[in-house]
Amino acid sequence: MFPWVYGFSWTIGNIVFLGIFFSIVTIIGTTVLISLLRAYRAMQEHHAEAIRWESEFQDLPISVRRCRHVFTGEFKQRTCDNGFDCRSCATHAQLTQHKTTNSDDIEVPIHVYGFTMPMDRLYHRGHTWVMSEATGTYKVGLDDFAAHLIGTPDGIELPKLGTHVQVNGSAWCFKKGNSAVRFLSPLDGEVVATSDGSEGWYLKIQPQTKKIDTRHLLRGREVAGWLLREFERLQAKLVDPKIGVTLADGGTPVIDFIQSYPDRNWDTILGDVFLEA
Amino acid sequence: MDKQYIARGVSRMSIKKFGLWMLPWSIMLILGAYAVYLCLIKGLNQTNMDNRFAFGLWIYLDLTVIALGAGAFFTGFLLYILKKKELKAVINSAVVIGFICYSGAVGVLMVDVGQPLRAWFTFWHPNVHSMLTEVTFCITCYLLVLAIEYVPVILKNRKIKQFSSMLVFEHELHKLIIVFAAVGTFLSFFHQGSLGGLYGVLIGRPFAFRPALGIWPTTFFLFIISAAAAGPCFILLTTALASKLSHKHLVTKEVYQMLGKISGSILIFYVLLKTIDTLIWINSTSPSLGFSAASFYKFSGFGTWIMFTEIVLCGLIPALILLNKKMRMHFAWLITAASLACVGIVINRFVMTIQTLALPTLPFDQFLSYVPSWQEVATFLAVLAYGMLVYSLSFRYLTLFPQERELESL
Numbered sequence: 001m002f003p004w005v006y007g008f009s010w011t012i013g014n015i016v017f018l019g020i021f022f023s024i025v026t027i028i029g030t031t032v033l034i035s036l037l038r039a040y041r042a043m044q045e046h047h048a049e050a051i052r053w054e055s056e057f058q059d060l061p062i063s064v065r066r067c068r069h070v071f072t073g074e075f076k077q078r079t080c081d082n083g084f085d086c087r088s089c090a091t092h093a094q095l096t097q098h099k100t101t102n103s104d105d106i107e108v109p110i111h112v113y114g115f116t117m118p119m120d121r122l123y124h125r126g127h128t129w130v131m132s133e134a135t136g137t138y139k140v141g142l143d144d145f146a147a148h149l150i151g152t153p154d155g156i157e158l159p160k161l162g163t164h165v166q167v168n169g170s171a172w173c174f175k176k177g178n179s180a181v182r183f184l185s186p187l188d189g190e191v192v193a194t195s196d197g198s199e200g201w202y203l204k205i206q207p208q209t210k211k212i213d214t215r216h217l218l219r220g221r222e223v224a225g226w227l228l229r230e231f232e233r234l235q236a237k238l239v240d241p242k243i244g245v246t247l248a249d250g251g252t253p254v255i256d257f258i259q260s261y262p263d264r265n266w267d268t269i270l271g272d273v274f275l276e277a
Numbered sequence: 278m279d280k281q282y283i284a285r286g287v288s289r290m291s292i293k294k295f296g297l298w299m300l301p302w303s304i305m306l307i308l309g310a311y312a313v314y315l316c317l318i319k320g321l322n323q324t325n326m327d328n329r330f331a332f333g334l335w336i337y338l339d340l341t342v343i344a345l346g347a348g349a350f351f352t353g354f355l356l357y358i359l360k361k362k363e364l365k366a367v368i369n370s371a372v373v374i375g376f377i378c379y380s381g382a383v384g385v386l387m388v389d390v391g392q393p394l395r396a397w398f399t400f401w402h403p404n405v406h407s408m409l410t411e412v413t414f415c416i417t418c419y420l421l422v423l424a425i426e427y428v429p430v431i432l433k434n435r436k437i438k439q440f441s442s443m444l445v446f447e448h449e450l451h452k453l454i455i456v457f458a459a460v461g462t463f464l465s466f467f468h469q470g471s472l473g474g475l476y477g478v479l480i481g482r483p484f485a486f487r488p489a490l491g492i493w494p495t496t497f498f499l500f501i502i503s504a505a506a507a508g509p510c511f512i513l514l515t516t517a518l519a520s521k522l523s524h525k526h527l528v529t530k531e532v533y534q535m536l537g538k539i540s541g542s543i544l545i546f547y548v549l550l551k552t553i554d555t556l557i558w559i560n561s562t563s564p565s566l567g568f569s570a571a572s573f574y575k576f577s578g579f580g581t582w583i584m585f586t587e588i589v590l591c592g593l594i595p596a597l598i599l600l601n602k603k604m605r606m607h608f609a610w611l612i613t614a615a616s617l618a619c620v621g622i623v624i625n626r627f628v629m630t631i632q633t634l635a636l637p638t639l640p641f642d643q644f645l646s647y648v649p650s651w652q653e654v655a656t657f658l659a660v661l662a663y664g665m666l667v668y669s670l671s672f673r674y675l676t677l678f679p680q681e682r683e684l685e686s687l
Contacts, residue, residue, distance in 0.1 A: 001401050001402070001403055005402070006402070013406060014405050017403070017410075021418070024460060028425070028457075028460060031453050032450070034449075035449040035452075036449075038449040039446040039448075039450075042445050042449065051444065052438075052441065055444060055448055059433075059679065061286070061682055061686060063686070237686070265288070267285055268286040272686075277285060277286075
């Protein structure tokens with residue numbers, strides 16, 4: 001195997017065969033080493049949250065990864081491959097470049113199936129919202145759909161003040177029954193205040209830059225289309241398999257879906273709704 | 278109890294039922310471990326092999342599982358090199374099956390060597406003129422590659438991926454998986470070929486000896502192509518079996534059909550080459566060595582029916598079924614054809630290993646029959662049990678079929 005080992009000879013056969021073998025071993029070893037070094041660097045540079053989202057997103061069902069432009073009818077069928085980050089999506093840029101800035105402006109809240117979505121804020125696909133405040137900070141909270149779904153959680157874990165959150169990174173977590181789910185942050189910045197009191201759960205985030213890019217967040221008319229699809233997906237999951245599909249006869253959504261349908265597979269449903277694979 | 282370890286969106290049987298499922302396989306594995314212990318402590322006299330019949334059930338098992346495990350390298354090659362994205366649905370399962378097959382084969386080889394503590398001799402003092410040396414080097418390297426490819430699948434376990442460092446390493450390793458796919462293809466090409474080649478060079482065994490193309494006998498190429506044809510069929514069958522046993526749709530029909538089509542295309546090519554090779558052997562190679570081909574088939578149990586079954590019944594017919602779109606779309610036909618194709622490869626490896634050694638070649642030789650000892654059978658079954666245990670655990674706790682969550686929600 002080596003020149004100093006008994007039986008080795010400098011023949012073409014030996015050189016070619018062992019040369020290929022050692023090359024293969026070197027390639028395998030080097031590739032593993034590169035992976036380890038890259039992983040170490042990614043951890044040092046705090047890319048773990050972005051990588052987690054990239055990984056989770058690819059594992060989400062296609063029905064969850066629907067493009068926002070499907071909600072507005074611009075596409076019949078389109079799956080997002082960009083981690084819901086429209087800021088770097090060429091198709092989104094192309095579709096929105098001809099729209100006037102005010103074309104989507106609606107001032108009155110949208111009501112879909114009894115869920116109220118105020119239009120003074122922007123919505124993230126993971127059911128959080130962002131609202132700018134006069135102080136320059138941004139308030140981040142749970143939308144009405146998520147609030148109805150969870151009801152009163154058994155436990156909630158808010159980030160410590162000073163924590164840096166990233167778009168599509170974990171913002172805070174909640175536990176309900178046997179399920180634990182994290183909420184995704186809709187923007188980058190530092191957590192400067194939190195609340196889990198009577199005003200509901202929210203964070204206040206101070207962005208690192210004065211102007212923030214919110215192109216990835218839902219707004220205006222598309223919110224209604226999105227919420228409609230979300231509710232349809234939820235309904236499909238809540239169907240009693242023994243009865244099958246039923247036709248709703250009006251009314252308003254219950255406050256705590258989990259408590260109202262205790263025997264459903266909430267682990268899966270919450271994962272689908274809050275985008276956790 | 279173990280729900281937190283099971284992927285979100287999929288359901289698995291209760292831990293109690295799972296324990297009951299694992300019990301018989303565990304017993305089989307323990308029995309096999311005892312047989313291995315006997316072979317290693319008391320020696321290879323525990324087997325029914327001897328100097329005349331040195332390749333027995335174990336080598337046959339090695340050749341067979343390595344051929345069936347070819348689905349791992351070939352699926353990886355199609356997905357990562359040829360960009361057949363549809364096969365992403367089965368790649369994790371293919372890697373696990375490949376790992377089981379190769380680690381099982383290497384495990385049995387260690388017992389077969391008789392002194393596994395000296396296994397490193399083959400690396401330290403390689404005989405570069407032996408095809409077996411190439412096989413040993415390639416299989417060892419490829420097992421390492423399969424183990425590395427298995428790592429990202431394990432690291433994506435629901436519990437393990439909560440550790441950021443694990444997830445990040447998985448992500449970075451997966452980004453370079455194309456390198457391992459390419460290395461795996463290169464290694465598989467040579468060890469599958471060399472496994473065939475080592476029979477083809479046996480000039481003292483005219484039943485197996487074949488003329489050379491370049492520096493390799495034709496069996497070198499036939500083994501590569503047959504393994505590439507059988508591999509996707511075995512992936513198809515194992516997926517269908519897992520689906521049947523778990524009562525779940527694991528992949529879409531299109532994935533099954535694609536595996537069938539790929540397999541059919543290679544299988545028909547293989548049958549053509551195998552037929553040409555066999556005709557040359559009957560009419561030229563064998564007579565030139567002083568044997569009529571018919572003389573090899575006059576022994577009871579080893580008649581020409583084996584050749585017919587291998588090439589026509591389990592080669593040509595499944596290839597035609599798999600290439601016919603209408604029949605391929607019929608699941609029962611697809612499974613039948615895939616099963617036949619796998620049986621064909623199993624017969625081929627049997628013929629090359631057992632029949633080759635059983636046939637007499639010298640005037641004073643007699644036809645030898647060989648029946649494996651219970652220790653050999655128990656070791657053989659232990660590999661099966663090991664495979665079932667590893668695959669069952671992987672199926673329960675890892676995401677072997679990424680489409681399952683989507684299909685379960687429909």
